[in-house]
Amino acid sequence: MAFFQSGKEIRYALYSQKPPQGQSANTSDIAENFTSNAKQGFIHRIDVMGNIMTNPVTENRRHYEDLVVGEIIPLGTTKVTKAMITTFATEFDPFPFHLDEKAAKKSLLGGLASSGWQTAALSLRMLVDAFLSKIASAGGLGFDDLKWKTPVMKGDTIGGTVTITALRRTQSRPEWGIVTLTFDITNQKGQPVMSMVLNNLIEVRDPAAPVEGATE
Incomplete structure (x- = not known):
């Protein structure tokens, strides 16, 4: 958040509002707006000309x-x-078929799997390297329809693709967009091992720009 004064006029910008464009308000109004919006994470920085400034961490993404x-x-x-x-299994998922090869051979999986x-975590790491680290991501909102289709066995190589299947914004939070990402993970034989749908929050470069089909 940044304030500057030109004569008696103090200009300001909030994420929840359009760029100032010469708008003004008295200091009590600004203080009230600042306190309310800061609590909700709506505060946006402006430069000395009243223009909205981009996030320096993500501006080139x-x-x-x-x-x-x-x-x-x-x-x-x-x-x-x-x-x-x-x-991984020792710390997070200590079932015998993830820990002991002899026990795993006698299990439904037929071997160490x-x-x-872990498959989901490795897939997410690949997505970070390939995509999320290159966009103005603000984090995940949750996932849906997670399916483990084929066990990932010792020595398997997994990979695949993620497809952008939806993009949306809301009228209430125009500074943020939501990108829906659909995973298709396979092993070296081309067998499907996992599918999942992830919703991720991403910055909008120009929150004031109208977007067709925006929801509440």
């Missing part, structure tokens, strides 16, 4: 306006080793 429904993001691949499986949560 892709924003909501740069994304297109149907875009396919290749994830690359990751080889899942015995050490990776047992290390990765935890499904």
Whole structure:
């Protein structure tokens, strides 16, 4: 948040409002607005000319306006080793078929297999490297329709793609967009091992720009 004064006029900008464009308010109004909006995370910085300033961390990354429904993001691949499986399982998912090869051979899986949560975590890491670290992401909002389709066994290599399947903004929070990402993860044989739908929050470069189809 930044304030500057020109004569008796104090200009300001809030995420929840359009750029100031010469608007003014008295100091008590500003203080009230600042306190209310700061609590909700709406505060936006402005420069000395009253223009909205971009986030310095993400200003050179892709924003909501740069994304297109149907875009396919290749994830690359990751080889899942015995050490990776047992290390993860020891801490997070200590079932015998993730920890002990003899026990795993007698299980439904037929061998040492990765935890499904490890498969999801490895897939997310590949998405961060390939995509999320290159956009103005503000974090995940949750996932839907998670399915583990084929066990990931010791020595398997997993990879795949993520597709942008939806983009939306809301009237109430125009500074943020939501990108829906659909995972299609396979092993080295081309067998599907996991699918998932992730919703991620992303910055809008120009919150004042109208967007067709915006919801409340």
